[in-house]
Amino acid sequence: MISIVIPTLNEVSNISSTIEHTIRCASEPNNLAFIVVDAGSEDGTLASISNSMILKFSKPDFKLRKYKSLNYGLQKSAGDVVLFLDADTLLPAHFDASILKALEDKKVVGGAFEFSFQKPDWKLWLLTIVNRIRYRFGKIYYGDQAIFARKEVLDQLGGFPEEALMETAYLCKSLRKKGKLALMKPGIVTSPRRFNEHGFFKVAWFDLNMFIRFNLGLPVSSYANKYWGKNLN
Known part of the structure; x- marks a missing residue:
């Protein structure tokens, strides 16, 4: 079984379609278990999920602390593999079979998917290329790449x-000490809404600063309220 943990905060416009898409794309949908951990949505995110088989948890005290939602979902997971999926990220066809195939190599402890944006313009295409170079060399993946690992x-x-x-980047550093991380193709497709809503250059500059601080070993958590306060996803 693959447990899929989805952290949410005001995702009523995305959550149901993302879950439905994930089920359609699975080779063995009956072997998926969904866990949605909501950090206090005010738009009816949890109420919009009609599938009674999906575990739903409301945790308002997790707001602005995504790692708490991810860890809570992990605690509730029963699968041998746990996949962490953002509510606005779409997985490729047969993603589950691809994951299990990658994990047949005992040295592989987890991985993530190739990254791309929905309906990219030239700026987003350029950012996609830069990102792909970054994580191919650094083996550090971000949350919108649907990171998975052995439970x-x-x-x-x-x-x-x-x-x-940057909780997933820190996790990748720890996972790499345990084994190899696989890069899965075909990749995910994620929403560029952060860039659309707050300006491409403003968001790209902020993300670059966080990337530099992370790689220099400087703290980044002090910037969390600024980030999550503007981008509640």
Whole structure:
């Protein structure tokens, strides 16, 4: 079984379609278990999920601390593999079979999917190319790449570190100490809404600063309120 953890905050416009898309794309949909952890939505996100088989949890105290939602979902997961999926990210066809195939290599402890945007313009295409170079060399993947890992390894690590920003990047650093990370193709398609809503250059500059600080070993959590306060996803 693959447990799919989806952290949400005001995702009523995305959550149901993302879940339905994920089920349609699975080779074995009956082997998926969905866990939605909501950090206090005010738009009826949880109420909009009609599938009674999906576990739903409301945790308003997790607001602006995504790692808490991810760790809570991990605690509730029963699958051998846990996939962390953003509510505005669409997985490729047969993603589950691809993951299980990659994990046949015992040295592989997890991985993530190739990255692309929905309806990219030239700026987003350029950013996509830069991102692909970045994670191919650095093996550090971000949350919108649908990171997955063996549950036993995640449990050994204690889940996500208590970092209020770039929590998946820190997790990747820990996972790499346990084994190899696979890069899956075909990739995911994610929404560019952060860039559309707040301006491409403003968001790209902020993300670049966080990337530099992360790689220099400087703290980034102090920037979390600025980030999550403007981009509640």
